[in-house]
Amino acid sequence: MSDNNSQSAATPFWRDERYLQILGQVVFVLLVGLFFYSIARNMITGLARQGMALGFNFLKSMSGFDIGEMLIEYSRSSTYGRALLVGLVNTLMVSVLGIIFSTILGIILGVARLSTNYLVNKIAAFYLEVMRNLALLVFLIFWYLGVFLKLPRVKDAILWPGNILLTNRGVGIPWGVPTETFGTYRLILLGGLVLASAVAVILHYRGRRTGRPPLTTLWFFVTLVGAAAIGWIVLPSAPLALDLPYVKGLNLAGGRILSPEFMALFSGLTLYTAAFIGEVVRAGIQSVSKGQVEASRALGLSGFQTLRLVVFPQALRVIIPPLTSQYLNLTKNSSLAVAIGYPDFFYVSSTVINQSGRAVEMISLIMLVYLATSLLTSVFMNWYNQKIRLVER
Amino acid sequence: MNKKYFALLALVIVASMVLSACGGAAPTAAPPAETSAPEPTTAPAAPAPAQVEFTAPGYGGTLTTVKERGMLICGVNSQVPGFGYVDAAGAFSGLDVDYCRAVAAAIFGDPEKVEFRPVTASERFTALQSGEIDILSRNTTWSLQRDTELNGNFVHTTYYDGQGMMVPKDSGITDLAGLDGGTICVQTGTTTELNLADVFAAQGIAYTPAVFDNADNTFAAYAEGRCDAVTTDKSGLVARRAVLPDPENHVILDVTISKEPLGPMVRHGDDQWFDIAQWTVFAMISGEEFGLTSANIDSMMSTATAPEVRRFLGLEGDLGLKLGLENNWAYNVIKLVGNYGEVYDRNLGPDTPTYIPRGLNKLYLDGGLLYAPPFR
Secondary structure (H helix, E strand, O other): OHHHHHHHHHOOHHHOHHHHHHHHHHHHHHHHHHHHHHHHHHHHHHHHHOOOOOOOHHHHOEOOOOOOOOOOOOOOOOEHHHHHHHHHHHHHHHHHHHHHHHHHHHHHHHHHHOOOOHHHHHHHHHHHHHHHOOOHHHHHHHHHHHHHHHOOOHHHOEEEOOOEEEEOOEEEEOEEEEOOOHHHHHHHHHHHHHHHHHHHHHHHHHHHHHOOOOOHHHHHHHHHHHHHHHHHHHOOOOOEEEEOOEEEOOEEEOOEEEOHHHHHHHHHHHHHHHHHHHHHHHHHHHHOOHHHHHHHHHOOOOHHHHHHHHHHHHHHHHHHHHHHHHHHHHHHHHHHHHHOOOOOHHHHHHHHHHHHOOHHHHHHHHHHHHHHHHHHHHHHHHHHHHHHOOOOO | OHHHHHHHHHHHHHHHHHHHHHHOOOHHHHHHHHHHOHHHHHHHHOOOOOOOOOOOOOOOHHHHHHHHHOOEEEEEOOEEOOOEEEOOOOOEEOHHHHHHHHHHHHHHOOOOOEEEEEOOOOOHHHHHHOOOOOEEEEEEEOOHHHHHOOOEEEOOOOEEEEEEEEEEHHHOOOOHHHHOOEEEEEEOOOHHHHHHHHHHHHHOOOEEEEEEOOHHHHHHHHHOOOOOEEEEEHHHHHHHHHOOOOHHHEEEOOOOOOEEEEEEEEEOOOHHHHHHHHHHHHHHHHHHHOOOOOOOHHHHHHHOOOHHHHHHHOOOOOHHHHOOOOOOHHHHHHHHOOOHHHHHHHHHOOOOOOOOOOOOOOEHHHOOOEOOOOOO
C-alpha cells in the first residue's frame, strides 16, 4: 500500500509517459477538430449574415444552358443535377479512355527504353524526357490551338483512309449503328462470354493438375471472338450497320464526331501520362534481379516466355502502386479541360456555380466527387495489388 | 485488406462530414438572430451621441472600409475594349473602368485611388459576395435572379445593350435560321449563354454550343473557325471585332436576341454604399444634362445660377453630406472623370476604334433612355 503510494507519488500522471502520449494525441485531435469547427462556423455565420442559405435543393431546378457534347440525354430544360451528371460522364469517358491508351503506350515505351536497339532506345528516352519536362496545360493548349483547330474547315475536310474525316469542327470516325437484330446479338455475346469464362476456368484447373502452363487468356479471347463472329454470320442481318461520317451543311454528321476539345484533351492526357507510365514500367522491369532472367533462360524458356512468366509477374508488384498514382493523376488532370472548353465535370460545375450562385455547395460537391472517383480507383488498384503480390510460402 | 477498408472508411467519413456541414445549415438559421442580438444592447448603450446611426447589418460598413483602406477595389473586365480593357502597358480603360474612377473621385476626390481587379464572368459574383471587390463594374446584365439569389443589387443601367451574333462574311449567313445545325461560340457564366439556349429552343433551331471560359478564348476559337458564329452583347461584338486579325471579314447580324441592360453591381446589405454607387451614375448623367463638362465646370462654379446646378456643384445645400461624402463630390466626378457623354466619347466615340453609335444610350432629351432623378 505504502509502496504503491510512493510509486504514484514518484511519477505523477502528468509526467507519466504512457499518459502523456495519449494526452498529446487527444489534444491534437481536439485542436484539429476545433480548427475545422471554427472555419465551418465562420463560413455559415458569414453566409447567414448575407442572407444566403446553404442547401442542395437548387440541383433540382432548371439549368437553362446547353452543353456542347453529351453521352446522356440533356437539354436546357434539364436540371442542374442532370447537367453535372453530363459533366461527370464526360470526365469518366476521357479518363477511362486515357487510362487504357496511356497504359498501352506506356508499356511499349517502358520496354523500348530497355531495348538493346540503339535507335529504339534513344527515341523512347527522348520522348520520355520531353514529355516529363513539359507543363501539361501548355501541352493541352498546344494540341487544341496548335493542332486540332488548325485542321481545315468543314468544306475542305481531309478524308483519311478508313473514312476518317478531319476538320476543325471535330474528327468524324465511322461508327456502328444498332439494327433490329442487335438485341439478339447482345444475348449471343453474353453467351459467348459465359462460354469463354468456362473454357478459361477448365483450362486453369487442368493446367494446375497437369503442371503444363495453359494459355488461359489466349483461349478465353479465341472463344469470345469465335462466338462473336459466328453470331454475326448466323444472324439474318448484321446487328450493327456501318455509319460513315459526312459533311452536312455547316457541320459533320453521321458516324461518331469527336470534338476538337475532346481530341485535344484525350491526346494531351494520354501522351503525357504515357511518359510517366513508361518510366514506372521500366523501373518495375529493372527491379527484377538479373538472376531470375538467367535462371529462366537456363530452364530453357524463350525470351518472350521469360518476359511473360518470370519478369512481368514480379515487375507488376513494383509497378502497380506508382501506376495507381498515375491513373489518379490522369483523372484529376482532366479538370484542366476548363482551359480548352471541354465540358468535363469541373467545367460544368463552374458554369453551375456562376448561373446559380451556389459556390459553397458546388465546391464541396466538386471535392467530394473527385475524392470519390479517386478513392474508388485506388480501392480497385489496391485490391489488384493484393491479388498479385508475392505470396510467401 | 486493411487498405481497402481504410479507403472506404475515409470516403464515408468525408461524405458524412460534407453532408453534416450542409445539413447543419438549416438549424443555423439561428446565427442571424444571434448576431442581431447585440444590436438592441448597443443601441440603448449609446444614446449619448444624439445621432445614433441606424445600424442595419453592414450599413455604412463598405464606405468605412474603403476610406480606411484609402483605395476603392473595383472588379472589371480586362478583355473587352471600350468597356474594360487592359493595354500592353497595364493601363485600364473603358466605360466600366471610368465609372470606377468616378466613384473613387466622389469618395476621395482622386480618380486614381482605385485598384482594378480583373475578374472573369464566372468568378465575378463570388468575388463580390466574398468582399474581395467593393463594386463589380464589368458589363454585367441586370436580371432578377442576379438581383436576388446572387446577393447583389444592380445600381443603375450604364449601358443599354442587346445580344447579337457575329459571323464570317463569306459564310453568307444573314439570320438565325441560317445557323441551323451550326456551332456557336459563347462564353460561360453569362446571360448570353442562357439567352442563346432560350431563343434557339423557342425558334426550334438546332445548334451545338462551344463554351469557353473567357472572352479571349471564345474569340480566339471563333477566329480559328471553330464556330459558325459567336454571340455576346452587341457592344462586345463591336469591340472584339476591332481586335480580330481580319475585322473586315466579319459581320454582325441585324438581329437582337435579348435586352441586355449592363450596369455596376454592389453587395446586399449596405444601402449607403448602394446610394453612393447609384448617385455617381446619376451625377454623370445629370452632368451631361446640365451641360457641365470637365473643361467648363470650373467656370460654371462661379457663373451657375440655376439652383439645381448649384446644389449639384455643392454650392448650396448638403447633398454630398447626406451620402456620407464631401459636399463637392459631384464636382469631383465631373471635373476629374467627366460627364456620361464625355466618358462615352472617350471610350466608344467616333474617334475610337471601338466606335458604337450612342443609340439608346442618349439623354432622354435626345430620344435615349438616360434619365436621372432630380438633385434635391
